[in-house]
Amino acid sequence: MSTDRIVRLQDDAATDPTEVGVKNSRLAELSRDGIRVPAGFVVTAAAYEEFVREGRLGPVIAREIRRYRAGRDLRVVAAAIRTAFCATSLPPALADDILAAYEELGGDGTEVAVRCSPITPQEGTRDALFLHLNTGADVLAACRRCFADLFSAAAVGNRELCGPDHLTAAMPVTVQLMVRSDRGGSGTVHGESTFVRIRAAWGLGEPAADDPDQYSIHPGSHPMIIRHRGAKQTKTVYAGRRATRPIPTTPQERSGLVLSDDELQVLAQWSVLADAHFKRRMELDWAKDGVSGQLYVVEARPLTFPAIVISTPSRAGVLQN
Structure with missing residues (x-):
């Protein structure tokens, strides 16, 4: 499966960091060189943008950033944006594509890890990671949480200092088979x-x-x-x-x-x-x-x-x- 919303790590499109994030693009390139990486797929930057657009979250982001620049506490502003993200349902077409890609990995009962994959490395920040998920519902919820992680207090503060603009930033999400590293x-x-x-x-x-x-x-x-x-x-x-x-x-x-x-x-x-x-x-x-x-x-x-x-x-x- 390779669409604007979903890209398998083994697909050629997975080497584009602007769509899959820098961590995923590196793994995809190594996989093409014969290095073994866990099978999985990426919910792309385009999918994140669709979620923000369909959920009408852009005005929420803009409003809260204005409040921060007017003096409101950074943690309060970031938490308000994340709350709005987590309260917004994924667009039905996006949810269907994620579930179909998860079904390719094995579907319900198959353990996966879901993590953020920023388009640029976020030095000094800890990206969200969810382990041992084994239902489609859990995977969908974790993807939404990863989208929201783009507005952690540290990430918002970093973008205020260095960019990019909050409304043009995006957060791809990785879903990979769990490696039970005992x-x-x-x-x-x-x-x-x-x-x-x-x-x-x-x-x-x-x-x-x-x-x-x-x-x-x-x-x-x-x-x-x-x-x-x-x-x-x-x-x-x-x-x-x-x-x-x-x-x-x-x-x-x-x-x-x-x-x-x-x-x-x-x-x-x-x-x-x-x-x-x-x-x-x-x-x-x-x-x-x-x-x-x-x-x-x-x-x-x-x-x-x-x-x-x-x-x-x-x-x-x-x-x-």
Whole structure:
């Protein structure tokens, strides 16, 4: 299925960040290069615009922004806009297209993740994410919540400072099959020389585990692998359908390595492919499905280097590495 409203991640149109968002466009490009990403679809920027137009939300946005500029508290204004979004039904044709795309993934009973996919990266903001949804009604409600997330207080404040205009901004939404990552979950990045650095821990990987396994892999026909076994004292696991909880790892998990050599080579090769495709160093978030055992890339983003702070008795400076 590929329409103005819905685009599958495997379709050519999914590489257009102005319609599917920057996160999705990166995943779609990597998928075309042979890197495994979870199947799914995007509710496009055009669909968001249709929702705002049909729901007559433009005047609500404009009115509340005027009130903010006149002195009303930013959080109050943003909450008023989000409330209006959540109280507005999706246009019937849009709802039908979303349900049809969800049916292609398996329909009711199939677990999916629904998340925001901003057209431009929103540094410093946390985009909405809904996990383990398994009905069409849940998917529709989550899509509407993601549309509303375009008007979080942080997002409104950022647009006031940097643009774009609130009435021309749009929020694509991603719906993907859940990867039940009962094992592993961290990032792959290039280090110095040609080594790929990989961190891995038992459990879900969120929040990041203390002292995970760390690997350095030199990919190629004669790969070199350096392994550092972390303590991995705890892991995060599912507790019910949508909750999680931390538990101690077993003695076998603490003494063992999370990833096999074959899995490390796959992740390292994917990291090299991503760097070559985007012509810069990339960081990949990956997960291993605890049911199928398959590895997936769930996000790709440019690798950023932290600031290096150099202090002297007389002055302190910050150098951007």
